[in-house]
Amino acid sequence: MTSSQPISRTPGRPREFEIDEALDKAIVVFSERGYHGTSISDLKESMGLAAGSLYKAFKDKKAIFLAAFDRYKQVRNGVLDGELALGTDGRDKVLRMLRVYADASLGEAGRRGCLVVGTAVELAAYDAEAAERVHRSMSRTEAQLEALIREGQNDGSIAAATDPHAIARLLLSLAYGMRVLGKTGPTREQSYCVVDAAMTLLDR
Amino acid sequence: MTSSQPISRTPGRPREFEIDEALDKAIVVFSERGYHGTSISDLKESMGLAAGSLYKAFKDKKAIFLAAFDRYKQVRNGVLDGELALGTDGRDKVLRMLRVYADASLGEAGRRGCLVVGTAVELAAYDAEAAERVHRSMSRTEAQLEALIREGQNDGSIAAATDPHAIARLLLSLAYGMRVLGKTGPTREQSYCVVDAAMTLLDR
DNA sequence: TCTATTTGGGAACGATCATTTCCTATTTGT
DNA sequence: ACAAATAGGAAATGATCGTTCCCAAATAGA
Numbered sequence: 001m002t003s004s005q006p007i008s009r010t011p012g013r014p015r016e017f018e019i020d021e022a023l024d025k026a027i028v029v030f031s032e033r034g035y036h037g038t039s040i041s042d043l044k045e046s047m048g049l050a051a052g053s054l055y056k057a058f059k060d061k062k063a064i065f066l067a068a069f070d071r072y073k074q075v076r077n078g079v080l081d082g083e084l085a086l087g088t089d090g091r092d093k094v095l096r097m098l099r100v101y102a103d104a105s106l107g108e109a110g111r112r113g114c115l116v117v118g119t120a121v122e123l124a125a126y127d128a129e130a131a132e133r134v135h136r137s138m139s140r141t142e143a144q145l146e147a148l149i150r151e152g153q154n155d156g157s158i159a160a161a162t163d164p165h166a167i168a169r170l171l172l173s174l175a176y177g178m179r180v181l182g183k184t185g186p187t188r189e190q191s192y193c194v195v196d197a198a199m200t201l202l203d204r
Numbered sequence: 205m206t207s208s209q210p211i212s213r214t215p216g217r218p219r220e221f222e223i224d225e226a227l228d229k230a231i232v233v234f235s236e237r238g239y240h241g242t243s244i245s246d247l248k249e250s251m252g253l254a255a256g257s258l259y260k261a262f263k264d265k266k267a268i269f270l271a272a273f274d275r276y277k278q279v280r281n282g283v284l285d286g287e288l289a290l291g292t293d294g295r296d297k298v299l300r301m302l303r304v305y306a307d308a309s310l311g312e313a314g315r316r317g318c319l320v321v322g323t324a325v326e327l328a329a330y331d332a333e334a335a336e337r338v339h340r341s342m343s344r345t346e347a348q349l350e351a352l353i354r355e356g357q358n359d360g361s362i363a364a365a366t367d368p369h370a371i372a373r374l375l376l377s378l379a380y381g382m383r384v385l386g387k388t389g390p391t392r393e394q395s396y397c398v399v400d401a402a403m404t405l406l407d408r
Numbered sequence: 409t410c411t412a413t414t415t416g417g418g419a420a421c422g423a424t425c426a427t428t429t430c431c432t433a434t435t436t437g438t
Numbered sequence: 439a440c441a442a443a444t445a446g447g448a449a450a451t452g453a454t455c456g457t458t459c460c461c462a463a464a465t466a467g468a
Contacts, residue, residue, distance in 0.1 A: 012443040014444085039426085040427080050447040050448070055426095166398065170402060176380075176384040177378055183324040183328045183338070197374045220416075254416060254418065257417070260416085
């Protein structure tokens with residue numbers, strides 16, 4: 001049974017699909033075909049909706065894309081936070097974070113690609129709205145990495161000589177680079193050895 | 205004066221533009237707008253050609269794109285080889301190679317982006333021809349990095365303990381990651397500190 | 409000079425694009 | 439029960455897409 005809270009509904013016929021479920025399907029198509037490579041027909045098919053329904057739920061194609069981007073970030077941040085919560089110290093959290101990116105670069109998900117990287121590459125150069133979201137997302141991830149490095153230095157798991165700013169930036173590049181290489185279908189060993197080698201940067 | 209060799213010409217009206225010059229202009233548009241984001245109208249305008257001329261020189265839009273990709277690789281390989289020729293030892297050559305990627309990630313060229321990365325992200329997932337070129341290009345660059353690391357180990361400029369395979373793969377990820385970050389307009393300091401930090405991986 | 413061949417350039421083509429319109433169905437509030 | 443409001447869905451819309459066609463211009467060979 002669904003929630004039986006007698007919440008006062010808005011008038012009119014209720015929507016028959018879940019926005020987030022529809023966006024999850026849009027994410028798949030946008031990720032593997034890009035913004036311009038995805039037509040409204042593609043979205044209708046993958047989201048299982050007619051054009052009318054799409055345009056009642058979203059202003060236009062770009063609004064669908066931006067909503068999918070936001071949903072993607074929400075889902076990925078959830079995965080990342082869940083993994084970080086398992087970390088024992090700063091170093092272990094950095095390792096777990098890199099592994100999240102390495103794992104996302106493998107197999108079908110790897111070939112599908114990262115929506116942040118895809119948006120940066122395809123749209124950021126001339127679409128201000130897309131560029132702002134990309135920049136926000138990347139800055140946040142960079143700051144998160146830097147904070148984890150400082151945490152590791154405080155708990156002794158990461159060498160004090162490590163430059164948190166420079167290494168965070170390096171690991172950020174590495175993460176997006178892995179997502180690019182993921183498009184060509186790397187093996188698990190190829191992705192993981194990169195992570196292991198990068199971790200030696202925290203030793204001293 | 206141009207070459208005055210009395211080479212026997214092919215019959216018919218001679219082409220009035222240089223293919224490579226036209227492709228150099230196509231590279232700019234394809235790099236910053238992507239394949240699907242670039243229309244034939246965009247190409248006509250940027251290349252200064254009419255539709256008829258375009259379709260006499262190239263089979264279709266995809267052929268223009270692939271020719272631009274090949275031309276891009278040729279030009280970038282030229283830049284890279286020129287820089288590597290100045291290197292004093294293996295370590296210096298690795299540094300110069302990373303700097304080529306770091307420099308390409310800055311300013312206007314950085315925002316424009318890398319055609320290899322762009323093709324990987326936008327097309328590789330569902331276009332076999334594009335995927336093959338991307339894979340070829342990336343494998344070549346990875347092998348080049350690995351060879352330079354081995355060269356450095358032989359001449360003593362890179363620690364013997366370094367794993368050439370793993371570090372080459374890491375530096376490859378880093379290079380493409382820098383090209384992604386270049387889309388958001390990093391400062392020179394941001395790009396260079398990543399390169400400097402990565403070079404410490406070769407110390408031991 | 410004539411023929412064959414190729415290019416330049418613009419008009420024209422059908423296909424597909426994103427979007428809107430219109431009608432029916434389903435809900436809320438009175 | 440009825441009006442107002444919103445969603446579902448198919449058909450229609452105008453714009454733009456990639457591509458072809460056509461004709462004048464320019465070359466090589468005979």
